[in-house]
Amino acid sequence: MARYDMLDDLSIDLSLAGELGFNPFYPQTEARSAGKVLIDGNWYIDLASNDYLGLATDGRLREVYGDAIARFGVSLCGTPIAAGGNTTTAEMEERIAAFMGCEAAMAFPSCYQANTSLFSSILAKDDLAIIDHFAHASLIEGVKASGCRIMPFVHNSGDHLEKLLGKPRPFRRTVVVTESVFSTEGSIAPFERIAALCDRYGALPVVDDSHGIGVIGRNGAGILDHSGIVDYNGICTASLGKALANSGGIIAAKKKVIEGLKYRCPGMMYSTAIPPAVAGGITHVLDRLEIDFGRLQQRLLENRLFLAAACARSGLRLQGGEAPIISILCGTTRETIRFAKRLFERGIVATPFVEPSVPPNRGVVRMIPGAGISADDCRGAAASIETIAS
Amino acid sequence: MTLEERVIAVIRENSEERGAVTPASDLQNDLGIDSFGRIMIVNGIEDAFSITVDEKDIPAIRTVADIVTMLRNNYGVDEKDVCNGSV
């Protein structure tokens, strides 16, 4: 293929966005304050951010960043195995491991990177990954890149998983991969059963707790606490850029596993460490959760109930379950983007998911009514949704 | 049970599909099955019929009937195997 054809092949058809006069992707936020974003000079109610607890704009958190920057500068400009290692990050890793119910943890610049590099470090051609059909792209990319055999299981189906695990197969190792809270669906994995099945069939469970940490479990401890699991014999990963209101990713597990991965995971060894200020920020949020989680979670759940009721009254089809996420089933890509556009025109930003992020014709618009959204804005958003739907 | 019925049952067991599945159902357009969902169905077919599906047979699968045809023509599976309960 000639180079110019190749470049043409890499382009994308954005004519639908042109036709609808709206492209919801890559928004250009100019500023953000509690529960609101400034776009093109106008303030919008922010139902798109994963800032579940509304802590990302918190004043005290900003001060913590300032203190760490005064001590370390903004970056150590080194990889964790070399010049990037620091006491603030080490303290955060220890704290977050204990918080999640694991022995040890290691921090990455993002959970995407943690997920993609984890599987190449633990799986190879002779291994099997049994993975939830609706698992996040980073988990799918990760297992694919490892070159292992992949078997998806029906979303959140312990029965299907058990069928796949129960059949004797010639693989060296088997891992079972899932998320805790599925953010597009709003569903929560039956992880207690999944972990028990892994125990029974000798498989290693890997759960991505990105939308569970800071959201479910006591004090927001996440999926292990939510599922009543102690002495977990598996691996957890999580994004630190959602309810924990910072950025970065984590892998947590038994101490010996983390020690091994620190010398095995290329995404850890060869990538610039997260800035110490970010690590300090995460530790601060963990402190805050001990004091404030109940109150913040209450706000989040109230907002969710209020908006979900408005959606239900308006006859919108909601998907999912217990998670504090509202997923409105819209259908085709066009219908999904059009719904997001209508919300935007009424001062609301939400996140559309279209094919290939979701199966064909199963487009959804997701709203996360974080604890930072005021009661007034929540009422305003509910009224707008009812107007749009009527 | 016919081979078609058996294939439909396997598709139901190995997908999120809860609506009607017929031989004419197009996996992608009618059943909303994505690429990962296709892998799940192919794995289910392999387990149910104790075969290994050749990678090169997969792109030709569009409808439920295509799976039945593939099983008959390329893997020697027929009604008899379903009737005698061997699959």
Ligand SMILES: Cc1ncc(COP(=O)(O)O)c(C=O)c1O
């Ligand atoms: C389930 C899940 N895993 C991983 C990620 C990636 O996390 P990060 O943004 O930290 O790379 C996301 C979304 O961002 C996610 O939703």
